[in-house]
Amino acid sequence: MSQTDYDLIVIGAGPAGLTAALYAGRARLSVLVLEKAAPGGQILVSDWIENYPGFVEGISGADLMTNVLEQARRFGMETRSAEVASLDLGDTVKRVHLSDGALxxxxxxxxxxxxxxxxxxxxxxxxxxxxxxTCATCDAPFYRDSLVAAVGGGDTAVQESLFLTRFAKKVYLIHRRDQLRAARILQERAFENERLEIIWDSVLTEIKGGASGVTGVAVKNVKTGDLTDLTVHGCFVWVGTVPNTGFVPAVIDLDAAGFITVNSRMETSVPGVYAAGDVRNTPLRQVATAVGDGAIAASEAIHYIENLK
Amino acid sequence: MAEGVKEINDSTFDDEVLKATELVLVDFWAPWCGPCKAIAPMVDEISKAFEGQLKVTKCNVDDNPATPSNYGIRAIPTLMLFKGGEKVETIVGMVEKSKLEQAIKNNL
Structure with a gap:
């Protein structure tokens, strides 16, 4: 079998990638996790996670990921701060090109x-x-007693808008439809919160401001066509995600929205290459689903590597 | 926090940053900010890598509201580079290490 720098390279140190590294480390594979920014992923910005099992009162995104990182390191995971430029996916050797060489x-x-x-x-x-x-936990305290706009209607939009109400005098949540997609419990909290006003059937058309930053937003009602200007000092945007696949070669199939297509074993269109978490074609993007994906992908990678021998 | 990283505040900002002779990085952060905590090890690494060329400082925006307000900061983490008393670069949010390195090199 060909000699390689590592048995497994995981690209991305969020919940999916770190879980994969944890499983692969326990299988005694040599594992490197590459992360372009800081380990933790998008969940770092979440102020409070109530739907990840095992934490009765919930846990902050940052604390959860600090724990996962430490846990994966216990089993020998190496991490490196580097952005992947491209992938060269041969039959037995996969090359990961970085700005300063290849692994x-x-x-x-x-x-x-x-x-x-x-x-x-x-x-x-x-x-x-x-x-x-897009980060209420980072920036909400800058909006103490201010007027703030938020856009979206899913779990993130509602959860983070509720967090904003702890600081802002008023949060206008602008949503393009006449009902929210967020979990019922979050909707109930939103409807009860006097500082949160939902502006239904509306889209944000412009963010206005000056030298001091944002001063207002223009909102259009999609049913009546009416335009309204709101005076706000901040505008938080939570309207879904786009996959981080800029470096992914064409041999890996993507779905119509650009997410990596995998089967139930997290296998991509290239043998030995797996995708896990928010980057793949999944119906739900949560920590709970990402860690499941990571475990499956690692388990499949372990079998794949064993069969190469 | 690495040895080379200096905690600054509203009253020391002028002396430590604006009057410094070398290039200065200011990491505006707060204890409640997850991404700020997450980039802290990277900022420590930068401090070591550019030792002698770059002064690395941190400013807690919770305890020191005047400085962030003077520079219009409404998001953290915000990293700013200062040279000769002037702000020469602003990077908002979680930044890639390579991008920060490049910004520093451009201003050395």
Whole structure:
């Protein structure tokens, strides 16, 4: 069998990637996890996770991921801060190209997750970090007693808008339909919260501001066509995600939305290459589903590597 | 926090950052910010890698509201580079190490 730098390279150190590394480490594979930013993934920005089993009162995203990282390191996981430029996926050797060279492995797990989707409206990029945000836990305290807009209707939008109400005087949650997609318990909390006002059937069309950052947003009712200007000092955007697949070669099949297509064994269209977590074609993007994907992908990678011998 | 990283505050900002002779990185952070905690080890690594060329500082925005307000900071983590008393670079959010390294090299 060919010699490689590692048995397994995992790309992405979020819940899926770190769980994969934990399982592979316990199978005594040599495992490297590559992470372009900081270990933890998108869940780092979540202020409180109530639906991940085992934490009776819940846990913050940052604390959960600190624990997972430490746990995976116990079983020999190596991590490296590096962004993958491209993949070269041969039959027995997979090469992962970085900016400063290449690493080889017998198997690769892609767990690069997804990034918050942008609205694509005027002002969004201009005022990024100056009122436009996707991270309530990072930025909410800057909006003490302020008026804030939020966009979305799923779990993240409602959960994080509720968090914003602890600081902001008023949060306008702008949602394009006449009902929320978020879990019922979150909807109930949203309806009861006097500082949260849901603006139904509406889309945000522009983020306005000046030298000091965001000063307002323009909102259009999709049923009546009416345009309204809201005075706000912040605008939080939670309208889904886009997969992080820029480095993924064409031999790996993607679905129509750009997520990596895998079967129930997390196998991609290339043998020995797996995808797990938010980056794949999954009906649910949660920590609970990502760790399950990571465990399956690692287990399959372990079998794959054994069969190479 | 690595040995080379210096905690600064509203009253020391002028002396430590604006009057510094070398390039200065300021990491604006807060204890409640998960991504800030997550990038902290990377900032420590940067401090070691650019030792002698770059001064690395941290400013807790919870305890020091004046400085972030002066620079219009409304999101953290925000990393800023200062040279000769002037802000030369602003990076908002979780940044890739390579991107931060490049920004530093561009201003050395």
């Amino acid at each position: 080889s492995a017998k198997s690769v797990i892609i767990a690069t997750g997804a990034s918050p989707r942008k609205l694509g409206v005027p002002g969004e990029n201009t005022f990024w970090g100056q009122g436009v945000s």
